[in-house]
Amino acid sequence: MIYRPSSGSQVFHVPHTEEHVAVWKPLPHYAGESLVTGEAVFIDDMPRYQNELFLAFVTSTKAHANIVSIDTSEAMKVPGVVDYIDRKDVPSANTFGLVTKDHLLFAEGKVLHYGQIIGAIAADTRETARKAADLVKVVYEELDTVFTIKEAIEKKSFFEFSSEIKKGDVEASVKLAEVVLSGELEIGTQEHFYMEPQTCLVIPKQERNEVEIFASCQGTNGIQAEVARILGIPSNRIVAKCKRAGGAFGGKSIDSVYGAGAAAVMATKTGRPVRCVVDRVTDFRFTGKRHPVFASYKVGCNKTGKITSVDINFYVNAGHCLDTSEFVILKGLPQISGCYNFDNFRAKGQVCRTNTPSTTPVRGFGAPKMVFIIENIINDVAINLKIDKTKVCQFNMYREGNETPSKMVLKNFNLPRCLKECLDDSSYEKRKQYVEIFNIENRWKKRGISVVPIMYPIGFPPPALNQAIALVHAYLDGSVLLAHGGIDMGQGMNTKMIQIAATELGIPIDNIFISETSTNTTPNATNTSASTGTDIYAGAVKNACEILAERLKPYKTANPDGPFKKWIEAAFADRVSLSVSGFFKMKDKPYDFATHTGDICLYYTFGAGCSEVEIDCLTGEHQILRTDIVMDLGKSLNPAVDIGQIEGAFTMACGLYTTEEIHLDKNGRISESGPVNYKIPTVRNIPREFKVKVLKDTENDLAVYSAKGTGEPPLLLAITVHHAIKEAILAARKDSGITGNFQLNSPATVERIRMACKDKITDKCEKTIGKDLQSKILLY
Incomplete structure (x- = not known):
């Protein structure tokens, strides 16, 4: 070819627009130059601490087995190895999760998939830690396995969750259809393949159980809350930070807790900073993937391509734990009809349990699979009736x-x-x-x-996820420091936040700087995901800037020509606060998953x-x-x-x-x-x-x-x-x-x-x- x-x-x-309006303009990516020149600092670029340790995982070589014994003696003999941890070293909770807390930080008595984390080795270099991790000997008693959706269906290996959505009378309408078609589809999984693997740096403090965490993640609040549960300490003792993530695509919504949690356990046990940068092979084998789907369908239509009945059954592979899989179905059911208006429609989804890594959010969160199903139905109708697919789309849209x-x-x-x-x-x-x-x-x-x-x-x-917080500091030299709870993963969120702040404050974008996302500046921030990040954090930034602009209004009126620096100086002299917290929530109605009523989206x-x-x-x-x-x-x-x-x-x-x-x-x-x-x-x-x-x-x-x-x-x-x-x-x-x-x-x-x-x-x-x-x- x-x-x-x-x-x-x-x-x-x-x-x-007016000159000071920075929004709606094709401005360069805020960090684009530093990213392409290599000047951008990621966690593994941060300077090493003098007594820093490197963490490497010991992972399962069986898909489903009881752990008979773990022998770390050979590993501990390697020069430079400091310690080994597993479940018995976790101070409090060994579980975590975004929705259902059923992820295991370390295996408990048995392994549920190949690559599951059993323990972790800390050493003075990453090479030493990885070498030692390979020397840990685990004896297993193997158990029966289930790997694929079809195996799960055959063996009835399901989680106790299913849901369906209905409209009209599917059974009656299909009997009246001029043409009835049926078929099956299989849609495979996908690796996130972010450029930066799962990475974190945990620094224990000497006073009152304080911990500082730098994590490549999609939400600092999630890291803070889950590590606090793992360590059994209040969230206010933990500061989680993320300047940027080197890609995520959903893969750092939940799985970033594995590295941060294990490193935190090791750091608090040894009293030394611990860095964990997962190698690509290990990352592939223990992190979650996109949900594989198997679907069967029956569709009724007339000979012009107008679809009168659609009946879909689909199964998703959740892996070894449920995690967010129920929401893939709950959120996917309203999307599975695509952009088509069917008078008679039914879809039912079930969740399969298998001995594979837990499938997890991936960019699109179920929609690429759901819409693929309905678009294939549309395509099949067109092929079988020998009608152009665009005509079938238009008939049913x-x-x-x-x-x-x-x-x-x-x-x-x-x-x-x-x-x-x-x-x-x-x-x-x-x-x-x-x-x-x-x-x-x-x-x-x-x-x-x-x-x-x-x-x-x-x-x-869920409305609770549609809220955001931001923080704006104005300094006496006229510069502005902006913080928000979102994570820039390369998608340009920080660029847009700066455009909004510049527009609201009427200042050049060069006057505004974003340092990092941190739980001690923007607490309780929701995960950056589902294409909502810009919407909600834009609202929070706008709100904070509007409040600051209102505080500066008297000084702007007294001195219309400014510049901004003069208004700040005047406000400071008047003892007006130049630090503002902004908040935003979407205007939505709660969605009831049981009745499928309310606002599924904004x-x-x-x-x-x-x-x-x-x-x-x-x-x-x-x-x-x-x-x-x-x-x-x-x-x-x-x-x-x-x-x-x-x-x-x-x-x-x-x-x-x-x-x-x-x-x-x-x-x-x-x-x-x-x-x-x-x-x-x-x-x-x-x-x-x-x-x-x-x-x-x-x-x-x-x-x-x-x-x-x-x-x-x-x-x-x-x-x-x-x-x-x-x-x-x-x-x-x-x-x-x-x-x-x-x-x-x-x-x-x-x-x-x-x-x-x-x-x-x-x-x-x-x-x-x-x-x-x-x-x-x-x-x-």
Whole structure:
């Protein structure tokens, strides 16, 4: 396959504003220069303390077994080794969790998955600690295992949780349908693959059990609260800090507690600072992944493509503990209908228990799987009825004022506009004809093109998570120090917070500095996740700056020409406080998961995408030739940052749907260990033409400065790539005399594409090694 350099375009509108207004402008990333030059300081870049220890984990080499004995004698003989800890050394709670406290810091009597943390070794260097950890001998008594969803269904290995959502009469309506289709889907897992692995530095103080923690995390409050539980001390003795996280994607919502908790136990036991930087292989094997899903469905429709009945059953693999898996189902059920209005609809989800790492939040938190299911149903209807998929989308799409399955009324419904502009901008109809001609003229190269509309809910259903705090200090030289409870993980949150502060205070952005996020400046801050971070912390920053501006108003009136420094000096002379705490909460109604009523979100972000793909029928390789995306972001706070988020999210999800696959060997060990054998998207996987457009002249009166959440919604648009691949495979199968629909699971790897194309070579392969190429490997 021939590769050519990628090109693209980014189209957005910058409203005309006064000079002091910094919001809505495409300003550079606040830390961009220091990040690309290597000057940005991460935890492992921080100077070493003279008596600092390094922590390495001792992990299980069995997936399910009783621990008969642990022998640390050889490890402790290694020069430089200081101590070993496990469950017996934990002062208080050995459990933690974001929702359900069922994560184990250290294994208790048995191991529940391969790679589970049993203990930890502290030594004077990381090399010594890792060498010693490998020398710890654990004797096991093996127990029965369950690895996959299908095994869990067969063995009835479930958590005691299930939920469903219903609308209309599914049973009656399917009997009246002109066409009834059914099918199954499997959607694999995904590794977060953040650039910075799980990392922390814990510094014990000599006075009154004080502890300082630097953690790469998504919420300092979570680190503070969980470590306080583990150590059995009040939260006010712990200060947790995070200047930046080197990527997270949900993987540092919960799993960052493993390192911080273990290092804190070791630090308090030895009285010495402890640093823990998990190596990539270990990180792969004990941290959580995206939830794998198995779904079956039955759909009824008429011959024009209008769907009259949808019935879905799906199972998610929670791993060895429940953690947030119930919320993947509870939040996913209202999203599984996608952007379509079905009169008769039912979906039921169940949670499987397996001997694998606990699946955990990943960017999109269930939505990429739920929407993949419904979009495949839409696609199957189109294929079976021989109707263009966009027509089926339009027949069934919501309209302004419709009610979702969660009984939320849709307002400012800009999705039809996104879809229309995407179809027009991409020249979909014309290019579809070119694709058909190309496929007629080429036997071993085939193309496909697909369009998908999406709507993504922004805001947590539990109202307690939709609140934020910020702190603003103004100094006598006119500079401003800003702190907020959010974590900048590269998504540009700090950039937007500075823009808001500069706009509210009417000062240059260079006058404002953000140092770090810390529990002693912004306490009780919620996790930065679910694309809500900018919304809620923008509100808190705006509130704090408004209060400060109001305090400065008399001095600004007396001296209109300023500058800002003079107003600060005058206020200080008048003994006016120049330190302000700001607070914000979203205006929402509590959502009742039992009845599926209330506000499942504050608002929706809308978008549409079109992707054209070319596959090599002989190798299974694919190339995205072109992708067009149109997103409704309200009035983007920073279109340059947001377009980067759109491009990044789309590319990440291309990995989910096409290249990223995790396998377990017969012992339950994750086979992948890094980029050599885990295929994240690279420069060759991005579209050769990548065109992103932000919808013009839209408003969102439910968020600060009329902006919309951006980080997660574009993930769903990568479904267009999977569907385009399937269209190309259908063309290849047609040339082999095979017609009709077929199941293409996710990810659509080179193996799946090649075998699905069906020819004499694949027939021989199937006869030789069996129909399933993964027959010797357990697919996780």
